[in-house]
Amino acid sequence: MDRRAVPRAREGHRGPGSRDRLPRLRAPDDPPPEPPGVRQGPAARQDRHRRRRGHGGDRVPRPHLLGGAGDDVEPRGPLGGRLPLRLEHLPHRSRSVRHPGRPPLPAPRVHHQRTRDRRVSPFHHHRAGTSPAPALRQYPQHGGQAPPPARRLPVRPRPGHPRPERRPHPGRSALKITAVVGARPNFVKIAPIVAELRTRPDVTATLVHTGQHYDGPMSDAFFANLELPDPDVNLHVQAGSATAQVAEIMLRLEPxxxxxxxxIVLVVGDVNSTLAGALTAAKMGLRLAHVEAGLRSFDWTMPEEINRVITDSVADFLFTTEPAANENLAREGVRPELIHFVGNVMIDTLFRYKARARESSILTTLGVEPRGYSLLTLHRPSNVDSEETLRPLLDVISRIQSESAVVFPVHPRTRRQLERVNGHPAMANLRLVDPLPYLDFVQLMANASCVLTDSGGIQEETTALGIPCLTLRKNTERPITVSRGTNRVIGVEPAAIYEHWRQAVGGQWPAGQLPELWDGKAAQRIVRILLEAR
Structure with a gap:
C-alpha cells in the first residue's frame, strides 16, 4: 500500500477518472432503479468484493445528468450553509436534486464517534505565535535521516477529536494488570516486571501466553531460567502466517x-503477540502500556516496524529505553506526558542472571574456550528467506570458521532455509546447535570474541556485556548501541563482514559505555508509574 500523501485537488479540478467515482444523485423519495444483473444475499456480497479489487468502469453507477435551470444544492452535512456542486462535464449549471415544490430535508444528525487517540494536533494547527517543532538529531550510522512520518502510517488524530481519558474501574483496591507475551524475547523482557509486580500487594497481575513460540520444551526452559510463574492462560495459537497469527490471538484473547x-493491558517488544494484544485492548477500551516503545528502524520491510508503530499509536503508557525513542514518539505527535524514559528491562534481566549464567556448562558441551569462538545468529527474513542473500552470508561464515570456531544456534526458520541451499561445502569448525535456553545463551555471549547477529535485543545485551557486535543489517532501531555501545551496523556484504570481524577479534574495537538508565531498575520505574496513574 502506497503511504504517500495524496495531493488535495484544486476547486473545480477534475482528475483522471473522476466521473467514474461520482455517486448517482437521486432524491430520497424517487423509486430505486432496477438495473439488470443486480444480486442480493451472498452473491451480492461476492460481487461487491470483486468490484473493490477491479478497476472497471461499471463498478459504480454513472452520474445522474442534471438539466434545466439550476438551483442551489441543499445542505448535505453538518457544516451548514449551501455547498456548491459544480459538475464540469455538463454544459449548463447544476440544479437541486429535489423538486422545488418539496419541503427541504432536515440536516442529518451528527454522531460523533468516540476516538481513542490522545495525540497532539498536527503542527500546522498550532496557534499563531508558537515556536516551530525543534529539529531532531539524525543518526546516519544506522540508516541515515528519518523519513517524515507523513509518508508512513498516520498516527496523529484529526484536530478537535482528542481521545477521551480511560480511567481504571472505580471501587477496586488493587490495580489489575494483564501482561500478554508469546515469544522468547517477550519472556526476557517481562520477567523483571512480573517479579516486581509480585512484590506489590496492591497489584493483581495476570500472565497470558499466546503460544506464538509453541516449542514446549524451549518455552518451559525459558520460564524456568527466568523464574517466571506458569501463565494464567495459554491461548495455544499455532497459526501459520503472521496475519493469521495476529487474528487468531485477537479472537482468543478478547474473551x-x-x-x-x-x-491495564501490558505488552512488551515488537512481535506479533505485541501487536495482537495492543489491538485487542484498544478495541475493548482498555488502557494499554507498551514497554520498549518508540524504537524505529524506518524500514517498512521489517514486520516488527509495523508492529511497533501501530502499538505505539494506541498506547496510553509508552516506556522507552533510550533518548532516540523519545524523539521518534515526539516526531509522531505523542503527548509528552504519555512518554516515560525508564531504561531497559532486557538489561534488568541480564544483570539479574549474569552470575547464574556463569554456572552454565555450555562452553564445555560445545568444546570451545572463552574468547576462542564467535557467536552467530540469523533469523531475519531479509537475510535467510532469499538464497541470493543467504549464500553469500554462508560464504563469509565459511571463511571465518576456517580461522576460528563459530557457534550458530539455528532458528527454526533459518534451519528450513539452510536445508534448501545445495552445494555448499562442509564447515568443520561451525557448531550448529538448536535454540538455547536463556542462561546458556548469555554464557555464550559473555565469552565470545565477537557476536554476529541480525537480532535487535542481542545488540543491547552485547553493549551491556562489552562484547563486540556486528549487526548484519542495513539499519538498526537501537541507535544507542552504536553511538555509545559496542555495536556496528555493517550490512551483509561478505567483504565488509570479514573486515569488521578481523578488527573485532584483533582487539581494534571500542569498549563502549553503558547507556543512561541501563542500571537494572527499569522494571521498578515502570511499576511505580503504573501505580501512580491509577
Missing amino acids: VLAAFRPD
Missing part, C-alpha cells in the same frame, strides 16, 4: 480480557 477486565 480472556472480557473475563479479567484489567485496568
Whole structure:
C-alpha cells in the first residue's frame, strides 16, 4: 500500500477518472432503479468484493445528468450553509436534486464517534505565535535521516477529536494488570516486571501466553531460567502466517480480557503477540502500556516496524529505553506526558542472571574456550528467506570458521532455509546447535570474541556485556548501541563482514559505555508509574 500523501485537488479540478467515482444523485423519495444483473444475499456480497479489487468502469453507477435551470444544492452535512456542486462535464449549471415544490430535508444528525487517540494536533494547527517543532538529531550510522512520518502510517488524530481519558474501574483496591507475551524475547523482557509486580500487594497481575513460540520444551526452559510463574492462560495459537497469527490471538484473547477486565493491558517488544494484544485492548477500551516503545528502524520491510508503530499509536503508557525513542514518539505527535524514559528491562534481566549464567556448562558441551569462538545468529527474513542473500552470508561464515570456531544456534526458520541451499561445502569448525535456553545463551555471549547477529535485543545485551557486535543489517532501531555501545551496523556484504570481524577479534574495537538508565531498575520505574496513574 502506497503511504504517500495524496495531493488535495484544486476547486473545480477534475482528475483522471473522476466521473467514474461520482455517486448517482437521486432524491430520497424517487423509486430505486432496477438495473439488470443486480444480486442480493451472498452473491451480492461476492460481487461487491470483486468490484473493490477491479478497476472497471461499471463498478459504480454513472452520474445522474442534471438539466434545466439550476438551483442551489441543499445542505448535505453538518457544516451548514449551501455547498456548491459544480459538475464540469455538463454544459449548463447544476440544479437541486429535489423538486422545488418539496419541503427541504432536515440536516442529518451528527454522531460523533468516540476516538481513542490522545495525540497532539498536527503542527500546522498550532496557534499563531508558537515556536516551530525543534529539529531532531539524525543518526546516519544506522540508516541515515528519518523519513517524515507523513509518508508512513498516520498516527496523529484529526484536530478537535482528542481521545477521551480511560480511567481504571472505580471501587477496586488493587490495580489489575494483564501482561500478554508469546515469544522468547517477550519472556526476557517481562520477567523483571512480573517479579516486581509480585512484590506489590496492591497489584493483581495476570500472565497470558499466546503460544506464538509453541516449542514446549524451549518455552518451559525459558520460564524456568527466568523464574517466571506458569501463565494464567495459554491461548495455544499455532497459526501459520503472521496475519493469521495476529487474528487468531485477537479472537482468543478478547474473551480472556472480557473475563479479567484489567485496568491495564501490558505488552512488551515488537512481535506479533505485541501487536495482537495492543489491538485487542484498544478495541475493548482498555488502557494499554507498551514497554520498549518508540524504537524505529524506518524500514517498512521489517514486520516488527509495523508492529511497533501501530502499538505505539494506541498506547496510553509508552516506556522507552533510550533518548532516540523519545524523539521518534515526539516526531509522531505523542503527548509528552504519555512518554516515560525508564531504561531497559532486557538489561534488568541480564544483570539479574549474569552470575547464574556463569554456572552454565555450555562452553564445555560445545568444546570451545572463552574468547576462542564467535557467536552467530540469523533469523531475519531479509537475510535467510532469499538464497541470493543467504549464500553469500554462508560464504563469509565459511571463511571465518576456517580461522576460528563459530557457534550458530539455528532458528527454526533459518534451519528450513539452510536445508534448501545445495552445494555448499562442509564447515568443520561451525557448531550448529538448536535454540538455547536463556542462561546458556548469555554464557555464550559473555565469552565470545565477537557476536554476529541480525537480532535487535542481542545488540543491547552485547553493549551491556562489552562484547563486540556486528549487526548484519542495513539499519538498526537501537541507535544507542552504536553511538555509545559496542555495536556496528555493517550490512551483509561478505567483504565488509570479514573486515569488521578481523578488527573485532584483533582487539581494534571500542569498549563502549553503558547507556543512561541501563542500571537494572527499569522494571521498578515502570511499576511505580503504573501505580501512580491509577
